[in-house]
Amino acid sequence: MTTLITPPKSPAPISAERKSREARRRFSGSALTTVTWLLAFVFFAPVIWLVLTAFKPESAAASNPPVFFFVPTFEQFEAVLSNGAGAYFLNSLIATGVSTILVVLLAVPAAYAVSIRPVKKTQDVLFFFISTKMLPVVAVIMPIYVIAGQLKVLDNIGTLIVLYTAMNLPIAVWMMRSFFQEVPAEVLEAASMDGAGLIKTLRTILIPMVTPGLAATALICVIFAWNEFFFALNLTAANAATVPVFLVSQMTSEGLFLAKLSAASVLASLPVVIAGWVAQKQLVRGLSMGAVK
Amino acid sequence: MATTLVDRHNLKQHARKNAKKANDGTGISRAEGWRRRGPLLPALIFTIVITQLPFLVTIWYSLRNWNLLRPDGNQFTGLQNYVDIFMDSTFRSSALNSIVITLGCVFLAMVLGIIFALLLDRKFRGQGVVRTMLITPFLIMPVAGATLWSISMLNPSFGLVNWVISLVGIPPVDWTASHPIVSILMALVWQWTPFTMLLVLAGLQSQPKDVLEAAQIDGAGWTKTFLWVTLPQLRRYIELGVLLGTIYVVNTFDQIYLMTAGGPGTASANLPFYIYQRAFLGFDIGQAAAMGVVVVIATIAIATFALRLIFRSFDAKD
Numbered sequence: 001m002t003t004l005i006t007p008p009k010s011p012a013p014i015s016a017e018r019k020s021r022e023a024r025r026r027f028s029g030s031a032l033t034t035v036t037w038l039l040a041f042v043f044f045a046p047v048i049w050l051v052l053t054a055f056k057p058e059s060a061a062a063s064n065p066p067v068f069f070f071v072p073t074f075e076q077f078e079a080v081l082s083n084g085a086g087a088y089f090l091n092s093l094i095a096t097g098v099s100t101i102l103v104v105l106l107a108v109p110a111a112y113a114v115s116i117r118p119v120k121k122t123q124d125v126l127f128f129f130i131s132t133k134m135l136p137v138v139a140v141i142m143p144i145y146v147i148a149g150q151l152k153v154l155d156n157i158g159t160l161i162v163l164y165t166a167m168n169l170p171i172a173v174w175m176m177r178s179f180f181q182e183v184p185a186e187v188l189e190a191a192s193m194d195g196a197g198l199i200k201t202l203r204t205i206l207i208p209m210v211t212p213g214l215a216a217t218a219l220i221c222v223i224f225a226w227n228e229f230f231f232a233l234n235l236t237a238a239n240a241a242t243v244p245v246f247l248v249s250q251m252t253s254e255g256l257f258l259a260k261l262s263a264a265s266v267l268a269s270l271p272v273v274i275a276g277w278v279a280q281k282q283l284v285r286g287l288s289m290g291a292v293k
Numbered sequence: 294m295a296t297t298l299v300d301r302h303n304l305k306q307h308a309r310k311n312a313k314k315a316n317d318g319t320g321i322s323r324a325e326g327w328r329r330r331g332p333l334l335p336a337l338i339f340t341i342v343i344t345q346l347p348f349l350v351t352i353w354y355s356l357r358n359w360n361l362l363r364p365d366g367n368q369f370t371g372l373q374n375y376v377d378i379f380m381d382s383t384f385r386s387s388a389l390n391s392i393v394i395t396l397g398c399v400f401l402a403m404v405l406g407i408i409f410a411l412l413l414d415r416k417f418r419g420q421g422v423v424r425t426m427l428i429t430p431f432l433i434m435p436v437a438g439a440t441l442w443s444i445s446m447l448n449p450s451f452g453l454v455n456w457v458i459s460l461v462g463i464p465p466v467d468w469t470a471s472h473p474i475v476s477i478l479m480a481l482v483w484q485w486t487p488f489t490m491l492l493v494l495a496g497l498q499s500q501p502k503d504v505l506e507a508a509q510i511d512g513a514g515w516t517k518t519f520l521w522v523t524l525p526q527l528r529r530y531i532e533l534g535v536l537l538g539t540i541y542v543v544n545t546f547d548q549i550y551l552m553t554a555g556g557p558g559t560a561s562a563n564l565p566f567y568i569y570q571r572a573f574l575g576f577d578i579g580q581a582a583a584m585g586v587v588v589v590i591a592t593i594a595i596a597t598f599a600l601r602l603i604f605r606s607f608d609a610k611d
Contacts, residue, residue, distance in 0.1 A: 032412065032417070033417040033418060036417065037423065039412065040423045040427055041426075043409075043427060044426040045453075046430070046441055046445070047426075047430065047433065053445060064450055064451040065456055066451070066456050106336040107336060109331075109333070109336070110335070110336035110337065113329060113331070113332040113333035118329070119326070119330045125333065125337065128337075129340065131596060135592065136544055136564075136588045138544075138564070138569060139348060139582075139588055139589045141572065142351060142572050142578050142582055143350035144347050146350075147347070165343075166339065166340060166343035169340055173336060226434070229435065229546070234569075243434070244434060244436040247440065258444060258445065261440060262441075262445065265433075265434070265440065269432065269434045272434065273432040276428065276429075276431070277429075280428060284492060284494070287488055288492060288495075288533060
């Protein structure tokens with residue numbers, strides 16, 4: 001990697017031949033830009049291929065050699081949408097939307113309690129929250145399956161909502177904490193002098209100040225909930241199945257309906273891809289749970 | 294959750310220390326304490342109920358020989374399940390696969406992420422577009438990414454990868470059958486490189502510009518500046534990326550389920566996938582639970598280490 005980026009070493013002393021150095025730098029700069037574009041293209045190529053395949057007629061999809069030029073068609077998208085995809089998308093929308101709202105409602109007061117007017121043992125509480133994130137999901141899937149069965153909430157969208165809320169809550173608490181910590185102490189002092197209670201302080205001062213943070217938190221919750229597969233696979237069937245489960249059901253005869261599968265993949269990924277593109281700046285902070293700004 | 298057993302011990306230790314402090318008269322009044330604790334309780338109780346209770350049940354299951362296919366079972370058997378799984382060679386090979394897949398993915402994604410971040414950390418035409426392209430694999434639904442790789446890219450007869458290598462005269466490879474772990478790693482590294490790239494990029498952009506300039510004025514070349522100025526600065530971000538990446542990747546399930554189903558045989562099963570197989574295809578609740586407990590205990594070691602590091606990262610700025 002160093003060989004790619006290291007500019008050619010000049011044996012001459014620094015003060016001499018400034019012009020030729022400048023020219024060389026400009027050349028190596030544009031070479032570097034070309035390399036960057038090329039690497040990005042190679043890395044992005046599977047996405048391009050996925051989208052291209054989605055617009056192919058089925059006969060051109062699984063072919064050798066690959067077909068690059070074809071008359072694009074919406075046939076596959078229509079086929080996916082008329083194949084009952086709507087119900088799965090609705091389930092995903094409900095599971096993602098409701099769990100994200102619940103996460104925010106629970107996380108904001110909690111983050112307040114560990115940052116603005118910290119409770120005792122704040123560190124331990126934060127430690128606890130994040131430790132639940134490290135626990136392997138497979139270690140709890142059996143009890144959850146059995147308990148959900150006994151409570152008759154298998155294949156129920158409510159079960160997914162509860163689990164997705166628990167899955168995202170630790171991240172949200174950590175993120176909101178990092179945003180609350182940026183609120184200047186004087187603002188809060190002024191509020192408490194005025195006798196504002198918790199709800200009022202939150203509503204009139206804190207929430208408006210951390211709205212961008214709230215949006216970033218919600219974005220991360222949406223990404224993880226929308227893409228979640230393991231719980232959905234094991235705990236849902238006909239009624240509450242979400243988009244990832246739908247995608248897998250499209251895989252039945254591998255290769256034969258590749259174009260349709262690709263169209264379904266594009267539709268399934270689109271909401272999160274667009275959200276992530278729009279909110280690129282917030283992504284890194286969310287993924288690092290607020291540690292990196 | 295796993296860590297909570299240890300946590301609880303730590304919590305108690307802390308509580309004891311804090312109780313002493315409070316008695317010294319620096320403590321907050323009881324009413325004020327509850328007022329502060331109030332907003333925290335809903336989230337805390339919710340998390341405990343949903344994540345801790347099931348794990349206690351898992352421990353309970355792990356001590357019973359409960360197999361749904363044998364109606365006469367479900368008795369207390371003590372540690373028999375634990376003995377069995379350590380005799381089980383598939384469990385050991387799955388554990389090894391877990392390590393190989395996790396470390397391989399995190400390492401490769403980190404190397405690629407550093408390269409991409411360095412290339413992105415300069416002004417050039419289309420910088421924003423390139424960045425958008427590079428983060429996209431992370432946003433693609435993992436299930437979609439896995440099928441994209443296993444079928445469109447790696448299929449032996451019409452996959453794009455085989456077509457590309459055929460251009461340089463390499464004969465077609467049946468990727469997911471003959472190189473299952475390599476195939477899984479391709480999809481995983483592709484998905485996680487944007488994550489490490491974004492972290493490293495944030496690290497690069499937080500470098501104080503004057504230090505870099507000073508290094509250049511002192512005549513340090515690019516390589517020297519990178520090794521002695523940039524890399525130490527990036528250390529914290531790389532550590533964070535490796536640890537968070539490990540936490541996420543160690544639980545990989547989607548790619549294995551869709552690309553190889555753990556096969557051929559059990560050659561590419563990792564622990565999450567093998568436990569899933571034992572529980573939902575083998576119906577051996579007792580053994581699957583015991584494996585879950587072992588995985589959780591193994592996670593404690595990594596987690597305690599990771600948490601200390603994350604806290605250091607946060608406290609550096611607090």
